[in-house]
Amino acid sequence: MKRPSLRDRDARDRDLDDELRAHFAMAVADRIARGESPHDALAAAQREFGNITHVKEVTREMWGGAWIERLAQDARYAVRVLRRSPVFALTSIATLALGIGVTTAMFTVVRSVLLRPLPFAAPNELYVVAHEPDRLLEVFGDAMPDHEYAAFARAARTFSATAAYRTYPGTLLGAGEPARLPIAAVSPSFFATLGVRPRSGNVFASTADQPGADNVAIISASLARERFGADAAAIGRWITLDGYRKRVIGVMPEGFEFPRRPAVWVPLGENRDPKNTRMETVIARMSPSATVAQADAELHAFVSNEERKPVPYRREHAYTRIIPLRDQLVGDVRTPLVMFSLAVGIVLLIACANTANLTLMRATTRRHELAIRTSIGASRGRLVRQLLTETFVIAAAGGVVGLALAFAGVRFLLAVLPPGLLPRTNEVHVDPVAIGAAALAIFAAAALSGIVPAVVASRRDPREALGDAGRTVARAPLRKLFVAVEVGLSLVLLVGAGLMIRSFERVRGIDLGFTPRSLATATLDFPETRYRTTESVQNASSAILNRLSAIPGVWSASVVNWMPLDSAYIAGDFSRRDGPAVPDNYMVLKPCVSANYFATMGMHVREGRGFLPSDVAGAEPVVVISESMARALWPNGGAIGQLLTFANLPGARDWMRIVGIVDDVVHGDPRDTPMPALYRPIAQVKELFFVNHLTFVVRTNGDPSAVIGMMRPAIHAVDPEQPIASIASMDAELRATIAEPRFRSFVLIAFSIMALVMAGVGMYGVLAYAVSERTREFGIRLALGAEPRAIVRLIGTTTAAATVPGLVVGIAAALGAARLLTRFLFEVPPTDPFAFGGATGVLLAAAFVAAIGPARRAARVDPTIAMK
Amino acid sequence: MNDPTLSRIELLQGTLDFIILQTLRWGPRHGYGIAQMIRASSGGALQVETGSLYPALHRLAKKKWVSAEWEIAESGQRVRVYTLTAAGRKQLATESSKWERLSRVIAGLMRPPKESDA
Known part of the structure; x- marks a missing residue:
């Protein structure tokens, strides 16, 4: 059926008006004809006719399509x-905007990272296959030795395609300024396994892993854009990667950044040397007909067969597993994202509770209006509908603002997000699905915050409201319940934030073993193609050190191959000449440093001496060991003067004498226990492998930022083609290593503040309302001689009654929720009394602040006015 | 004034529709006329409220059981006159037989039970 247009409706409205008017006029005329006076006739006819608005309204409902009109009318009225x-x-709008905004923003991130399919063909068929010694898992993640991969690729029947890759930083020359970029070395089957195609050019030929054919590269869309302008300009160009010439044969599409956002993909050469223990990540596409169990069985059979083969090294216990590629990509972030989602859920709930509370209070102050509407014929359903429409209008306005907040929030989040913390961030943006989620949040918010107040408000008896409005003392258990809910939920968030802050403080308070303040660092890689010998690197390093020392404001300049906060390091074993053999699994860091390194870093030499400028190539080889190493191997002292070697069959010149013991320093993540370390003077190092990655560390007289700008020219004065991996203050490096816990604290604190503000508004509302409702009572009390202090105490009791139940429930809930955080806590138990006490204290303080205004108003009630 | 002891009979929705159709059997009539006629023919026992009458009339018009025309009354007033349609007549026939059956049953229930029925 055709729905009448609005113009039709206007005409029908006029007709209905005429029809009813005629009815009325005829009724009056009849009564007058029967002899009633015009005045009486009019009054009687009016009584008989009833409420004309009501008659019109119920008649209109018969027309159909009325609900739209009613909705529009309700919405207009609501506005x-x-x-x-x-x-x-x-x-209310601000509250719901916050709730809906954070929910939408978080949903957007969660969906992009966890829920959206990976940008590969049939991504659910992709798995990561791993077989590696247990102790390497930490270093390489799920991986497989290079030579095993080749055998596995040939043997696998349950997988239709397999590929291997490794990522590493590489030096790019021949395309603008020298740059240090992430490189992915991938087997030729890599792109076919994933089912992706380059946007221009070609993928690697199947022979690209063979020597001679491997001089090709595929570049990312962003590298093509930044360095070449257009794809056509990039294809066919020769670039130099780590000294090897490669021809660009393809450009990948925008958004393809697997694995780990490489700028360049190069062929991964197969290395058949069984002694090689290079580890690679292996991905495989499972045949549609195969099951994970079959693949697992196949892998285990393959592995036990492999492990029977003789190898020239000791077999270690190794683990084997097949996991979905998605799990491997998002595994680390699932828990924090779930945690954040719970937090935003709580924020949304608090926002709804708050709006419900505000609506409830307002419904009470609108009692009069609602009573009038009831008495002139509005049905209860009609009132509920009207009140719900109002909440919906608020929620919709809040949703629109919230969506804008979500857009801004997602941008902000991506900006403050520590790089590398979340995978797939390039895919995060607010899209129609997110807008749909916001719409859903609006409906949920309107329903959650509207239904209870609407039902409660419409239940009132109009006679009571119109008769003795203001005389009844509303106990308002519902409002107190909402406040309790808000307080409880806020407490959960505050405890979470408190635990994060406590943990973060612990992390910051870690004794690093060196003094990071006023230090600046510059990290360089010396490509083998340009620096073929150890001496050439040592010479360049000395030259750079000279230049750096000459910078005004530099107090001392030194160099180390892998600096303490670096995630990579060189570790290995050694033997000693005297005393019991070093345990098999005892590994130490093997840093190579310049003479004044310890002084520059602020590390203390505990015993013996540090390195001297005289510890050079021809002099006696010397080492300085860390305190923990000295304690482990010479528990009774006497380490100084002992001889060590890295060689398996040491000659006379291979022994190194321990000349000093220094502080332990952290390496990688400050939260890990420091590894024992064995320092060598860089001048005595012979292996190129130990020196081709160097970090220059300078201690400045004050603020390192002034010096940082002058480090690049100093380095380029020695070698203008030298790419610089990074120049930063040590404080910045330190911040980067603790960026993750800092980010988590930051997010939880932000949510807690939102929750706290909303709970505060909620408490204030309830108290302010309680005071306004009891003004008369307070007036009587004051008139009867009550001290204003007693009134204030009464408000205090009311505050406590509204807050304490929420706190109790909140503490119980927080004890449960905090267990989710255990993984992220450093040296702080999830039941940390300071976090719980602090959170409770903050909420009590908020309750106190919320109570001040209402309490003062209550104490200042003027009895003469209140009792009128 | 009506007899205050005579309580008004509450009408079910279907019943009112039936009564209106029944009333219109005697010819086209406007809303006020229908109300008056129902009151008169029930001896004042049935008072149809405007709040029930007009929704019912508009509902019947929508179902096409009655048709509505605007006419100018003797007083010069524009009035809306309702006429029973063919469909309305058919509906009325169905309703009438239903009503007759129902009233027979009710009437039977009102009579004291015979011995043999017990």
Whole structure:
């Protein structure tokens, strides 16, 4: 059936008006004809006719399609009503905007990272296959030795395609300024396994892993854009990667950044040397007909066969597993994202509770209006509908603002997000699905915050409201319940934030073993193609050290091959000449440093001496060991003077004498226990492998930022083609290593503040309302001689009654929720009394602040006015 | 004034529709006329409220059981006159037989039970 247009409706409205008017006129005329006076006739006819508006309304409902009109009418009315109480409207809209905004932003991130399919063909068929010694898992993640991969690729039947890759930083020359970029070395089957194609050019030929054919490269869309301008300009160009010339044969599409956002993909050469223990990540596409169990069985059979083969090294216990590629990509972030989602859920719930509370209070102040509407014929359903429409208008306005917040929030989040913390961030943006989620959040918010107040408000008896409005003392258990809910939920968030802050403080308080303040660092890689010998690197390093020392404001300049906060390091074993053999699994870091390194870093030499400028190539080889190493191997002292060697069959010149013991320093993550270390003077190092990655560390007289700008020219004065991996202050490096816990604390603190503010508004509302409702009572009390202090105490009791139950429930809930955080806590138990105490204290303080205004108003009630 | 002891009979929705159709059997009539006629023919026992009458009339018009025309009354007033349609007549026939059956049953229930029925 065709729905009448609005114009039709206007005409029908006029007709209905005429029809009813005629009815009325005829009724009056009849009564007059029967002899009633015109005055009586009019009154009687009016009584008989009833409420004309009501008659019109119920008649119109028969027309069909009325609900749309009613909705529009309700919405118009709602907007009008809300404009009359802007404080209520703005508070509610702001509250819901926050709730909906953070929910939408978080949903967007969670969906992009966890829920959206990977940008590969049939991504659910992709798995990571691993077989590696247990102790390497930490270093390489799920991986497989290079030579095993080749055998596995040939043997696998349950997988239709397999590929291997490794990522590493590489030096790019021949395309603008020298740069240090992430490189992915991938087997030729890599792109076919994933089912992706380059946007221009070609993928690697199947022979690209063979020597002679491996001089090709595929570049990322962003590298093509930044360095070449257009794909056509890039294809066919020769670039130099780590000294090897490669021809660009393809450009990948925008957004393809697997694995780990490489700028360049190069062929991964197969290395058949069984002694090689290079580890690679292996991905495989499972045949549609195969099951994970079959693949698992196949892998285990393959592995036990492999492990029977003789190898020239000791077999270690190794683990084997097949996991979905998605799990491997998002594994680390699932828990924090779930945690954040719970937190935003709590924020949204608090926002709804708050709005419900505000609506409830306002419904009470609108008792009069609702009573009038009831008495002139509005049904209860009609009132509920009207009140719900109002909440919906608020939620919709909040949703629109919230969506804008979500857009801004997602941008902000991506900006403050520590790089590398979240995978797939390039795929995160607010899209129609997110907008749909926001719409859903609006409906949920409107329903959650509207239904209870609407039902409660419409239940009132109009006679009571119109008769003795203001005389009844509303106990308002529902409002207190909402406040308790808000307080409890806020407490959960505050405890979470408190635990994060405590943990973060612990991390910051870690004794690093060196003094990071006023230090600046510059990290360089010396490509083998340009620096073929150890001496050439040592010479360049000395030259750079000279230049750096000459910079004004530099107090001392030194160099180390892998600096303490670096995630990579060189570790290995050694033997000693005297005393019991070093345990098999005892590994030490093997840093190579310049003479003044310890002084520059602020590390203390505990015993013996540090390195001297005289510890050079021809002099006696010397080492300095860390305190923990000295304690482990010479528990009774006497380490100084002992001889060590790295060689398996040491000659006379291979022994190194321990000349000093220094502080332990952290390496990689400050939260890990420092590894024992064995330092060598860089001048005595012979292996190129130990020196081709160097970090220059300078201690400045004050703020390192002034010096940082002058380090690049100093380095380029020695070698203008030298790419610089990074120049930063040590404080910045330190911040980067603790960026993750800092980010988590930051997010939880932000959510907690939102929750706290909303709970505070909620408490204030309840108290302010309680005071306004009991003004008369307070007036009587004061008139009867009550001290204003007693009234204030009464408000205090009310505050406590509204807050304490929420706190109790909140503490119980927080004890449960905190267990989720255990993984992220460093040296702080999830039941940390300071976090719980602090959170409770903050909420009590908020309750106190919320109570001040209402309490003062209550104490200042003027009995003569209140009792009128 | 009506007899205050005579309580008004509450009408079910279907019943009102039936009564209106029944009333219109005697010819086209406007809303006020229908109300008056129902009151008169029930001896004042049935008072149809405007809040029930007009929704019912508009509902019947929508179902096409009655048609509505605007006419100018003797007083010069524009009035809306409702006429029973063919469909309305058919509906009325169905309803009538239903009503007759129902009233027979009710009437039977009102009579004291015979011995043999017990």
